Amino acid sequence: MTIDGINPSDPGRQLLQQAVADIPGECLWLVHCGGFQGIKPHANRLILDIREQPVAGEQCIPDRLPLHLQPTATQAQAPTATATDAVVWPRAHLGRDFTERCLALATSVLKPGGRLWCAARKSKGGKTIAGVMKSMVGNVEVVRRNRGYHLYRSELIAPDLAAVRERLDRTYSFEHPLLPAAITTVPGVFSRTHLDRGTAALIEFLATTRANRRATRVLDLCAGVGPLGLWALKTWPNAQAWAVDSNILATALTSHNARVAGMADRMHVHLGDGLRKPSRELARHRGRFDLALVNPPTHAPVEAFAALITSLKSWLRPGAEAFIVVNRAGRLRKILAESAASVEVHSVPGFELVRATWPQPA
Numbered sequence: 001m002t003i004d005g006i007n008p009s010d011p012g013r014q015l016l017q018q019a020v021a022d023i024p025g026e027c028l029w030l031v032h033c034g035g036f037q038g039i040k041p042h043a044n045r046l047i048l049d050i051r052e053q054p055v056a057g058e059q060c061i062p063d064r065l066p067l068h069l070q071p072t073a074t075q076a077q078a079p080t081a082t083a084t085d086a087v088v089w090p091r092a093h094l095g096r097d098f099t100e101r102c103l104a105l106a107t108s109v110l111k112p113g114g115r116l117w118c119a120a121r122k123s124k125g126g127k128t129i130a131g132v133m134k135s136m137v138g139n140v141e142v143v144r145r146n147r148g149y150h151l152y153r154s155e156l157i158a159p160d161l162a163a164v165r166e167r168l169d170r171t172y173s174f175e176h177p178l179l180p181a182a183i184t185t186v187p188g189v190f191s192r193t194h195l196d197r198g199t200a201a202l203i204e205f206l207a208t209t210r211a212n213r214r215a216t217r218v219l220d221l222c223a224g225v226g227p228l229g230l231w232a233l234k235t236w237p238n239a240q241a242w243a244v245d246s247n248i249l250a251t252a253l254t255s256h257n258a259r260v261a262g263m264a265d266r267m268h269v270h271l272g273d274g275l276r277k278p279s280r281e282l283a284r285h286r287g288r289f290d291l292a293l294v295n296p297p298t299h300a301p302v303e304a305f306a307a308l309i310t311s312l313k314s315w316l317r318p319g320a321e322a323f324i325v326v327n328r329a330g331r332l333r334k335i336l337a338e339s340a341a342s343v344e345v346h347s348v349p350g351f352e353l354v355r356a357t358w359p360q361p362a
């Protein structure tokens, strides 16, 4: 899988890889960096998406929610601070707050005297990143340069633990009149500060056109933090929803948001690459969903996008509706046509709401 925001030949990544090439893997943490080539085996690599694969024998560790959002029964201990070196590769598209969270996570795994590393273009946020490193760790220096990139290093001597904790615990919350309760998010998930406009357009359309029809099994594919599934559970008090996403933090937040809404028993969460490897519990419902709601990752590579969309056919009961919200339906229409779907497009300001159904096989 290609990971968004990661290009192995980036000069900044090369600076980082060289800086930690000799560090024993057990003493090294890669914080949302993707895989590094040319490092010692057994590095600890924090991952955000379940599709990320280890390279060079790295040990992939799923990221997790701030402690105060984890259910008490499953609260995991913070990793012990045993690393000598921790690396952060900024993922610009996930926002500055995500980079800050990564820097805080990296700081929290370092033992005294450990080194925090980051590389960025000086002209594209490098100075701000250096400022954050300094505010948390107390010092920062540029140790190498390569084609506009600076390699920054801080040494853990007297970190500002309150500044680290504030970034580790950062959450957002937003509401919408059609949703059952406030939605909580963290940096690193889709549309973390507000309900996405496309998602809002879809539920507003469905609320006026579908609410008086019955749905008992709803599939929220690419669910993010769960707004579409939660809308369905509020609309149909006897319905069950299955929320599927590959983002580890997003699926944990869907569970959290369902708990807060008092709907945990009706919201089933599946962390996976779409519906490719369903759990046994989810697989029991193949071909039995009577509604699918999808705000898909339109920036995904075309094959991955098509695989997500065409999988709907075998999960819905014949004749059941899928609603998919996109900015422009062109590529989606083509994929749906190739999978023999009947398609209707409803245009609303800024979006196209695509209704797809698949008839019973002849």
Ligand SMILES: C[S@@+](CC[C@H](N)C(=O)[O-])C[C@H]1O[C@@H](n2cnc3c(N)ncnc32)[C@H](O)[C@@H]1O
Pocket: 190, 191, 196, 199, 221, 222, 223, 224, 225, 226, 227, 228, 244, 245, 246, 247, 250, 272, 273, 274, 275, 294, 295, 296, 297, 298, 300, 304, 308
């Ligand atoms: C546009 S966001 C929509 C999120 C949510 N439905 C909403 O309306 O706010 C797309 C979501 O698809 C997820 N995603 C991308 N590729 C995926 C895949 N192969 N399998 C499962 N989820 C995926 C992303 O993690 C992201 O949460």
